[in-house]
Amino acid sequence: MTKITRTSALTARHLDLGGNLQEYIRMGVPLTYNTDPKKEHDAIREAAGMYDFTAFLKFRVSGPEAADALNHAVTFDVTAIKPGHSKYGPFLRxxxxxxxxxxxxxxxxxxxxxxxxxxxxxNMVELSAEGRDCLVEYDYWTHLISLQGPKALDLLNKHASDDISALDYFTHLNETELFGCKVMISRTGFSGERGYEIMVGPDKAVIIWDSILKHGKDMGILPCAVESVFPLRMEAGLLWRRFDLMENTPWEVNMGWVVDSNKADFRGKEALMAAKGKERFKLVGLEVDIQEALQGGEKVFADGKEVGKVNDKPVWTHRMKKSLALGQVKPELKAVGTKLEIQREEGMCTATVVKFPVYDVKTR
Incomplete structure (x- = not known):
């Protein structure tokens, strides 16, 4: 079992909320609070919810050739990212x-x-930095508080020194003040809602957390634990490294959109380009004809033949009243509307390939 060797400055707050702390990336994170995860889910869709995502790892790269080192380690063009902007994508072997x-x-x-x-x-960036004029440093200090939901902007704008509404998706303010504390605010998140991620030092993290709850109470804003993330991200079609991405090519998991095949050499480029069109499977969204969540790992069949598997962490979403999952199937079965069968311990059930996201972000 992996030991807990990292601690969030917000741990006492999690325990006050009845947090069931479980190890994640060597930090104790609250899997649940005393509140029902469904209410947390509702808060994010209707008001806003706040997570402590400090457990996610962070590192900084600095120096004249910092961009070159990062550019070699990812599939997208880092040199095209302007100051104040960011981009999401994969790191390859x-x-x-x-x-x-x-x-x-x-x-x-x-x-x-x-x-x-x-x-x-x-590790990949450190390898890419060898022989380049730059420094890669692990950031163990920065805490990440994520506020997601339609009322997030209203709350933050009332207490920030800058106009948060001016931030577009994947842009950030390097340094601003929130509740009198110096922070970095980014318009990013993992919910399918308009949201913001606040990066702050451990000495001010409790102030930010308490202030958001104090001023957000009458707005319906709730503290949220990890369990409520799973249906949110499934509704929004957001991928999770542990469950959906590891040891797969971007082509197999529908991430070709973030591969810049025209940029200079990057780690794994030759193998990645050779693998295009030779996918072992395709990642698909599944709507399952049952009234609960699958367990994850079930075998998928078509016409009596095994054709794939269900990924980990499928969900039952109470808001949509649907059993949803991501799964790997043979490429020829990826089309929306394809009918499949899933082998459960209770017996076979049917499922349909559906377009993700299933949550209509236009209604936000």
Whole structure:
């Protein structure tokens, strides 16, 4: 079992909320609070919800050739990211498969920040930095508080020193003040709603957390634990490294949109280009004809033949009253509307390939 070796400055707040702390990326994170995860889900869709995502790893790259090092480690063109902007995408192995994903932020003046999961992103950038005039440093200090939902902007704008409404998707303010604390605010998130991620030092994280809850109480804003993330991200068709991406090519998981095949050489490019059109499977969205969530890992069949599997962390979404999952199927079965069968312990059930996201973001 992986030991907890990292601590969030917000741990006491999580325990006060009845947090069931579980290890994630060597940090104790609240899987649930005393509140019903469905109410947290509702808050994010109707008002706003706040997460402590400090567990996600961060590192900084600085120096004259920092952009070159990052550019070699990702599939997209880092040199095209303007200061104050960011971009999401995968980090590859030499074999052309994904080992991590994350967001790269251009802080200006040859300063960059990368936020990622529990994969090899930093190691890949460190390798790419060898022989280049730049420095890669692990950021163990920065805390990440995520406020997601339609009322997030209203709350933040009332208490920020800058106009948060001016931020477009994947842009950020390097330094602004929120509730009197110096923070970085980015218009990013993992919910399918308009949301913001606040990066702040551990000495001010509690102030930001408490202030959002104090001023957001009458707006219906709630603190949220990890369990409520799963249906949110499934409704929005957002991929999770551990469950959907690892050791797969971008072509297989529908991430060709973030591969810049015209840019200079990057790690795994030759293998990745050779793999195009030779996908072992395609990632698809599934709507399952049951009134609960699948377990994950079930075998998928078509015409009596095994053709794939269900990815981990499928969900039942109470708001849409649907059993949803992501799965891997043979490429010829990827078309929306394809009928499949899934083998459960209780017996076979049917499923249909559907277009993700299933949550209509136009209604936000």
């Amino acid at each position: 030499e074999t052309g498969v994904i080992c991590d994903d994350g967001i790269v932020f251009n802080l200006g003046d040859n300063q960059w920040l990368a936020c990622h999961g529990d994969g090899c992103a930093r």
